[in-house]
Amino acid sequence: MADSDGEFVVDGMSEDDMDHTVSDDEGRPTRAKASRSRRKGDRKGAQAWEQSRRTWETNLPDEDQDGVLNLTALEAEKRRRLLRDTTPLQRGIIRHLVLVLDMSFAMADKDLLPTRFRLTLSYAAAFVREFFEQNPISQLGIVGMRDGVAVRISDLGGNPAEHLERLRSIEGQDPQGNPSLQNALEMCRGALFHAPSHGTREVLIIYGALLSSDPGDIHDTISSLITDRIRVSIVGLSAQVAICADLCSKTNAGDDSQYNVAMDEVHFRDLFLAATTPPVTRTQEQSTASLLMMGFPSRILAPGGSTSYCACHNKPFREGYACTRCAARVCRLPAECPACGLTLILSTHLARSYHHLFPLRNWVEVSWADAAPSAVCFSCQCPFPGQPKGRAHAERGREDPTRQTSKGVSESGRYACEVCGNHFCIDCDVFAHEVIHNCPGCQSIVPAHGPAQVNGNGHANGSMEVDS
Incomplete structure (x- = not known):
């Protein structure tokens, strides 16, 4: 005996409804299976928001008339992360x-x-x-x-x-x-x-x-x-x-x-x-200067090339650091001496924390009128894009609305340090501000009075003002 669901067919059924009917084993149309399939599809549709839409799927760069990808949006995103208050x-x-x-x-x-x-x-x-x-x-x-x-x-x-x-x-x-x-x-x-x-x-x-x-x-x-x-x-x-x-x-x-x-x-x-x-620092109490005693230990080896035990973790080690006050051995730095409580660091640790006090100044965009002296990036030596032929600078500014609406993006692909005046690409701009926190052009300058070098903020790395 055939299933009752497969025998129910409305005489006035439209063509759209007939498209969703299926047949049973005897060739008769069936509506129940279609309903179940639609309900299953509805459940899938309810969970469609869980499917991820990544930036490389939604924010693809546009192509110009020559078929070249327009990377202005990508440069604008990089510059947005860099443009911050550097006071x-x-x-x-x-x-x-x-x-x-x-x-x-x-x-x-x-x-x-x-x-x-x-x-x-x-x-x-x-x-x-x-x-x-x-x-x-x-x-x-x-x-x-x-x-x-x-x-x-x-x-x-x-x-x-x-x-x-x-x-x-x-x-x-x-x-x-x-x-x-x-x-x-x-x-x-x-x-x-x-x-x-x-x-x-x-x-x-x-x-x-x-x-x-x-x-x-x-x-x-x-x-x-x-x-x-x-x-x-x-x-x-x-x-x-x-x-x-x-x-x-x-x-x-x-x-x-x-x-x-x-x-x-x-x-x-x-x-x-x-x-x-x-x-x-916002309050006067937090701004009050205080002296902090620190030790800069030297690297030592275990005596006789054997293993020794550190005082901080009580684990064997071959190389460590000796406290400058009590000679207790620690396996890594920075650390606090477990014996005398002295803060033990390296000079490079202070140098890496220094850029928070004097951040690298933001580089400015270079227009086509000022881009002639530089053909390659000062840091990575990658060639800069050439100015399109047959277009004046003023006409290009009117014909390219993307360049106008993208804040902080250079139309010539060049970014200049205001201290040394050298031109850099967007990748070197990101690397200098997020990783090394120094300007390669300023670091290459050797002042006449000595070997001190500036970091792109108009002051020497080796100098530090101390209030008496």
């Missing part, structure tokens, strides 16, 4: 920062692929590497929020390998429970309470939930944070939360820019890594 400001280069990661149920959402939690762990690992690259004499700790309590992931320390190892250990955990801002802030306050006065006390929170399960009044915790001079910055993943905005504003002397909500994966990464720049 020399007083900053705390010795930082004590606690990174708080939301590990609650809200981090299981898939609006950030693959999930919020896994993407946050991936960006957290990149943040740890970049943080110690830009702040080698600072310390970092990691705390998690889950099940209404705060979980200590790693203690304050200056070894990035330990933090990365602890982050890898929680990759297999699933986010669950509710977050608790108050418990996390109290744990951060306890970890930063003994931080020395010459360093900054900061908390960076990656918050994905819209609620907080707190055991008490969080406003009392905010008052304690203000008393202990602890600054809080938050990167939200869902929407703006009133208590988060109030927390960041009060702990940052009324600055509302420390609370941001990520729009997508790229914006999330930019907001996350922006915390690698030291904060600006």
Whole structure:
């Protein structure tokens, strides 16, 4: 006996409806299978938002009339990241920062692929590497929020390998429970309470939930944070939360820019890594100069070519550093001597932190009228694009609206340092401002009074003003 679903056919069925009918084993049209297939297709359509649309799929560069890709949009994105305020400001280069990661149920959402939690762990690992690259004499700790309590992931320390190892250990955990801002802030306050006065006390929170399960009044915790001079910055993943905005504003002397909500994966990464720049000193108490005793140890080998044990981890090593005060041996720098408490660093660590106080000045765009003297990039020696023939400079400015609307993009592909006057390409511009923090043209200049070199800001690297 045939299935009753396959025998039901409406006489007045339209051609569109007939296109969606299928036949059973005996050749009769069937509507149930089509309905099931449509319902299955609807389920697939409901999950279409989970499919990622990457920038190389949506933001493809346009082609001009000659079939050449127009890379103006890509250059504009690079320049957008570089164009920032380069005014020399007083900053705390010795930082004590606690990174708080939301590990609650809200981090299981898939609006950030693959999930919020896994993407946050991936960006957290990149943040740890970049943080110690830009702040080698600072310390970092990691705390998690889950099940209404705060979980200590790693203690304050200056070894990035330990933090990365602890982050890898929680990759297999699933986010669950509710977050608790108050418990996390109290744990951060306890970890930063003994931080020395010459360093900054900061908390960076990656918050994905819209609620907080707190055991008490969080406003009392905010008052304690203000008393202990602890600054809080938050990167939200869902929407703006009133208590988060109030927390960041009060702990940052009324600055509302420390609370941001990520729009997508790229914006999330930019907001996350922006915390690698030291904060600006705002209060008179923080601006007071203080002396800090540091040691610059020399590298030593284990006696007789054998292995010895370090005083910091009690692990065997062949090469290490001896404390300049008590001769205790440590395996890596920067570190704090476990015997006498002296801060041990290298001179290169101070040099890498120096660019935060005097950032490299932004380079300016070069027009076609001023592009004639340079044919190749001063740094990488790559040839610059030639000016199109048969077009005057004024006519090109009117005929190319893309060049006019792209802020900060040079029409000639050249960017000039205002100190030395040399021309560079966009790739060297990005590399100089994000990696080496020095101008290659200024570094090649040897002044007549000595070997000191400038970094592109009009002052010598080897000189430093000291207030008496």
